Amino acid sequence: MSNLQPIRVGILGFGVVGTGLYQVLTENSDSIIQRVGRPVTVKRIADVDWDRSRDVTVPDELKTTDAYEIINDPEINIVAETIGGLEPAMKFVMDAIAAGKSVVTSNKEMIARHGHDILAAAAANSVDVQFEGAVGGVVPIIRTLKESLDADHIYEIMGIVNGTTNYILTEMSREGLDFQVALGQAQQLGYAEADPTDDVEGIDAANKLAILSAIAFGRRVDVDQIYREGISQLLPEDIAYAHRMGYVVKLLAIARRRDDDSVETHVHPVLLSQKHPLASVSGPFNAIFVRGRACDEVMLYGRGAGSLPTGSAVAGDVIDSARNLTKNAAGRVPCVCAGQAEIVPMGEVSSRVYVRMKVKDQPGVMGAISTIFGSQSISIACVMQEDTDGQTADIVWIMHECGEDQLTGALAAIQALPIVEAIPARIRVEG
Amino acid sequence: MSNLQPIRVGILGFGVVGTGLYQVLTENSDSIIQRVGRPVTVKRIADVDWDRSRDVTVPDELKTTDAYEIINDPEINIVAETIGGLEPAMKFVMDAIAAGKSVVTSNKEMIARHGHDILAAAAANSVDVQFEGAVGGVVPIIRTLKESLDADHIYEIMGIVNGTTNYILTEMSREGLDFQVALGQAQQLGYAEADPTDDVEGIDAANKLAILSAIAFGRRVDVDQIYREGISQLLPEDIAYAHRMGYVVKLLAIARRRDDDSVETHVHPVLLSQKHPLASVSGPFNAIFVRGRACDEVMLYGRGAGSLPTGSAVAGDVIDSARNLTKNAAGRVPCVCAGQAEIVPMGEVSSRVYVRMKVKDQPGVMGAISTIFGSQSISIACVMQEDTDGQTADIVWIMHECGEDQLTGALAAIQALPIVEAIPARIRVEG
Incomplete structure (x- = not known):
């Protein structure tokens, strides 16, 4: 030949x-x-x-x-x-x-x-x-979705698809660094660009998620409809709390296909259970975790850039x-989408959530806040009060699965309580 | 269409x-x-x-x-x-x-x-x-090697490719069970067959390794030339020692291509660093870890059977x-091997090794044994003496990389010492 x-x-x-x-x-x-x-x-x-x-x-x-x-x-x-x-x-x-x-x-x-x-x-x-x-750089996720898992019904993709943010989060987590310090290190090492916006604000990850969703679900996803939160607002104290509760913090790109073929797509920081296969993906590595009806779970891992x-x-x-x-066989793998995916508005997406509040350290605080959660039918999975200096305390909560809008409403009511000084963190939980 | x-x-x-x-x-x-x-x-x-x-x-x-x-x-x-x-x-x-x-x-x-x-x-x-x-069941390793990493020079494959043994090892490790008890549980759950020989003696893993090596390295591997040790001789105390030293015990199928294109192929239990991406692959899951000159490291993970x-x-x-x-394109991906691989005899393979000895608990023991290792140019990475009942002690060693034959010679000399009662474990170390 x-x-x-x-x-x-x-x-x-x-x-x-x-x-x-x-x-x-x-x-x-x-x-x-x-x-x-x-x-x-x-x-x-x-x-x-x-x-x-x-x-x-x-x-x-x-x-x-x-x-x-x-x-x-x-x-x-x-x-x-x-x-x-x-x-x-x-x-x-x-x-x-x-x-x-x-x-x-x-x-x-x-x-x-x-x-x-x-x-x-x-x-x-x-x-x-x-x-x-x-x-995903060298990670063979496109071919796997198009040619290996293509007989299956894939319904979930969760990816660490941006090495820059994963490197920054790994360093924030390992060294307790502030975001700005970790970003500076990443820039010095060539892992982050001089203008890091595309990476740290999740724009790069959203582009990749749009591609993966379209291939896995067979429907086009408008990248501008992907909900995005970056990592620049993350605080080292929340990463530390997460560790103590059995989680790591990762920037995940998540897409889920519902039974009616509508699609949830969102990129944001996540508290991920330390037991999840994605949790040990650190530094500049990428990994994509796929769930399907037949395959159950598949994960691919490798260098995301370079x-x-x-x-x-x-x-x-x-x-x-x-x-x-x-073989004169161009076009052998048809890439045909059945139209545009209907994107579920973020307010209608549900997840477990970590919330941290700064409150006045006085009797009745926990009761007042819990009552508001209860009145909004939001159920508490775990709560921890810490860091008392006599004046203020940190309360961290992990809520059972609840809707985004539902939680936003509850937090607005809680924020209005005179005993609540601030709600500095609200981070979704997976795994 | x-x-x-x-x-x-x-x-x-x-x-x-x-x-x-x-x-x-x-x-x-x-x-x-x-x-x-x-x-x-x-x-x-x-x-x-x-x-x-x-x-x-x-x-x-x-x-x-x-x-x-x-x-x-x-x-x-x-x-x-x-x-x-x-x-x-x-x-x-x-x-x-x-x-x-x-x-x-x-x-x-x-x-x-x-x-x-x-x-x-x-x-x-x-x-x-x-x-x-x-x-690897659903793990898309064949297509990845044939069609995604095919431009690269792959030189190492390490796989957890047998779900039965991985399930048994996970249970031995989590519950401190004996091999026979864990095997019985696996049989009851349908993870092991009535005659488990193919799985627990590494025969199934060797078949899979022969396939992976041929595709990755482009040379045929005779499955009967693959060195094999199963898991039936593994003792829970070695798994426990491994944990304390930062390792998990896995049955790995390993193939390495040397610069002269000769190939090492071996299936055996391994002490694997807990930080290695394969270490968290538990229960019935499989994963294959690939190293190449361009890709660096890639890992694919999923259910190995079912x-x-x-x-x-x-x-x-x-x-x-x-x-x-x-497209009338059958044969599009040629599977052509450049002849039979030359297999490196196991005696010439090198690795780090964990060794456990039962010795008389008396002065001079450590010195006598260390002297023999030294005389064979085998260098000690780590040593721990434990479990003294006044009469005998366990000494566990991790040796720096040394040849198989070299270590066999040294252990024969050590075994001949009157102070050494037994050498119940010798397990290779990776990661």
Whole structure:
């Protein structure tokens, strides 16, 4: 078979992921021939800046600054887009599809927002578009959902899909650091960007959740309808209380499909039972936990970012596309959603919740607050009063499952009590 | 697309996995149409015993006792073999391939021993043979190795791939039970068979390791060359010592590829650091931990057995084969091994090791033993003396990495010392 013509790849963008992809494809070219049945070679790489220092060296004849030297090259079969962001990536990808190239991308924002249009264009042009590297770095969650668990009825996804926030939370938890200090450390180590908003406010995680939900549930999810809370408001004292109660604090991306096919989607900090398989996922690692009717629970774990791990995921997609091209089987795995998912408003979502209050340290406080919870039919699972300095006390509660709006109403009434000074924390509980 | 003819499936064997497969394919038939582009229907099921009580009911017209009503049915495209064991499964599978059917199987023993012949026959007949359900139940490790991490250079696999032994070890560890008591409980709960040899002696795990190594490293592994120790000799006191030293005890299937492409393969109990991602995999769950040059570490976790979980894995393969048939792309993923792996003799394998000795409680003991270790260039990582009843003491050692033969020699010399009563435990250490 290896006397077949090589499959030729063009890479758009030569940053963290692009260099990893190039390394993986070139260093393992012999075993890739064996696994595809023909060579897979990088023919051209486009980047606007070839002066930047990189870990890999590339022959000069591969370099170009013009993406269209790849998109318009009739010899190139597969275009790997590793630029990121919406534009010009989106235009390049659509033009590559129109030119009959299969496309591989690690661009979560583009797939989350425009995956539907991109996949429709791919189907119309009989090419593949694949995006394993867009979610969870090397974690093979996209292929698992599309090709391994695809016979099952998946109803829940919970993911640690942002390594930056997971690293910050791990450090806050291990060292008792404030958020700002842990963020600064993460920035120094290159785990967080100078403007960390996308990561710490859960925007990146929401993009990934939109992609995972659409694949797992077969309905498109509008990323702007995903409820989001970031980690910048988290306080080390709540992480410490959580530990004492048997929980860790994680930023989770959660999607649940109800029996009527409506979908809950939310990204926020969670108190997660230390016994949950996701609880031990620390530092820059990612993991996605899936529940389905037949599979019960499945979890995939690995590095959520980084040049070689993400490059390896993108290279896996390149090989898959190369195999489809060899067999003339592009479009083998249809990505067809049955319309837009109806998103459950967050006020109607239920969960267990941790609440911390600062109250005056005087008789009758616990009774007054409990009475309000009771009158709203909110049931208390666990309560702990602590930290008395003679004047004020911390009361931490964990409530049995209750609705978001229901709890908001109760907390407003409690906040109005003269004995309550503040309600500094309200964090959902899972596992 | 859904006006295409349905893909028709025949199921051979209607036991635990076969019933799960039937349930998954029938209950999710609507979403499967969407994911394949055409219906996938079960046309016929062969089993020798239709009187046995089962959780599912099947229309009478699907039932047959003759496997060849499936194998010879020109309308059937995919044969799912869920009988298990070598014969008659092997003959049925080879005949189905010869009849031009794609084959899906959950039969680890058959694939471990005859995978090479089966895949060669499949290639010659331009059909697919897939076997996700053969390893790890629902854990999608086969597809991940073949199709997601296939661009990488994988050099290590460590797996908890036998749910029976993992359940027994979890109970021994949680309740301090003897092996025989924990085995009896597992048998009562249906987690262990009446004759538990295959599971508790590591035979089942070795079959699975042979399959995983061949796929990950691209070289065939002779299952009879895999070094095996089971769990029946494990004592609760060693599990207790392990806990105190920060370890759990697991039966691990381990394969490592050296730089010269020779392969270490061994199945045995291991003291695994409690911090290792595999350490929290308990009860009937399986997990496979993979290390590669680019991916760093990846772990997949899920139920290792059971009707619906394994049925779901087999159904995923059925869908994959159905997609390949739809696109006329059978053989899309070549499974070609570059010959037989050279297996490193176990005596030349190195690891850290835990050793427990019963010694006379008198001065000079520690010195005499340490001197022998030192003379064999074996270096001590940690030592703990305990359990003195005035007459004898337990000494537990953890040795730095040392060769198997090297340690065997040292322990023989130590055993010969009059002060040493017994060496009841020698367990390798990982993580």
